[in-house]
Amino acid sequence: MAFSGNFLCTSFKVELMKGVHNFTAASDQFKVAMYTNSASFTAATTAYTSGNEISGTNYTAKGQFLTSVTPTSSSTTAFTDFADEVFSNVTISAVRGALIYNEAASGDPTVCVLDFGADKAASSGDFTIVFPTADASNAIIRIA
Amino acid sequence: MLTNSLSMSNDFAVTVETTDNRGFTPEEVAVRCVNRIIGISENAPPAIKDQAHAYRKQVEAIVANYMHQAIKSDRTTVYNAIKDSGNPKLAEYIRRM
Numbered sequence: 001m002a003f004s005g006n007f008l009c010t011s012f013k014v015e016l017m018k019g020v021h022n023f024t025a026a027s028d029q030f031k032v033a034m035y036t037n038s039a040s041f042t043a044a045t046t047a048y049t050s051g052n053e054i055s056g057t058n059y060t061a062k063g064q065f066l067t068s069v070t071p072t073s074s075s076t077t078a079f080t081d082f083a084d085e086v087f088s089n090v091t092i093s094a095v096r097g098a099l100i101y102n103e104a105a106s107g108d109p110t111v112c113v114l115d116f117g118a119d120k121a122a123s124s125g126d127f128t129i130v131f132p133t134a135d136a137s138n139a140i141i142r143i144a
Numbered sequence: 145m146l147t148n149s150l151s152m153s154n155d156f157a158v159t160v161e162t163t164d165n166r167g168f169t170p171e172e173v174a175v176r177c178v179n180r181i182i183g184i185s186e187n188a189p190p191a192i193k194d195q196a197h198a199y200r201k202q203v204e205a206i207v208a209n210y211m212h213q214a215i216k217s218d219r220t221t222v223y224n225a226i227k228d229s230g231n232p233k234l235a236e237y238i239r240r241m
Binding site for chain 1 (some may be wrong): 150151152153154155156157158159160161162163164165166167168176179180183
């Protein structure tokens with residue numbers, strides 16, 4: 001039971017074709033929740049779960065809303081991204097990874113699994129998830 | 145036969161930055177900000193890459209400077225809000241930070 005890399009969830013790819021996810025909605029769509037390394041998420045993960053979610057000062061269960069970048073394209077690749085997310089003034093530890101999921105969709109379906117590569121912590125400080133550059137080569141969600 | 149394929153990749157790179165007993169400084173945030181704005185290819189010719197890095201440093205300094213101004217201005221707003229709520233000593237403490 002452990003994180004084993006980054007994954008775009010297979011169910012998310014199916015749901016894209018079903019029109020479940022809208023990255024242009026004004027707000028309150030996608031959330032990021034964080035987990036310890038006891039969680040075991042893969043491309044087969046389909047929905048948010050509270051199991052092995054971290055807890056700590058100023059961290060709320062189910063995480064925080066993300067600000068999504070309006071989908072666009074470069075050459076033949078379409079992509080979208082999220083603004084860096086700051087968990088302010090938190091005391092949290094053993095944070096190994098995260099799930100991005102759609103809070104506005106029925107059942108909180110997942111978008112992707114983030115593996116931080118090692119346990120991370122912040123003590124009375126800020127914890128920032130830094131997303132990649134929003135371009136055709138680096139953005140978190142790309143369709144080529 | 146005509147075939148069309150769509151591909152979605154798992155090769156995205158997400159990183160984490162943290163602080164203990166403080167927030168991020170304007171300089172630290174400026175680096176993140178400029179990294180989002182200006183991408184420099186590892187495959188660029190050395191002369192162009194050097195020039196791009198120098199430009200990025202200049203932009204970082206400008207962004208950090210304006211962040212400092214924003215913080216100072218916000219502190220003025222916070223100072224007045226706290227003073228108006230009847231806590232002048234706390235307001236003065238925040239103003240002097």
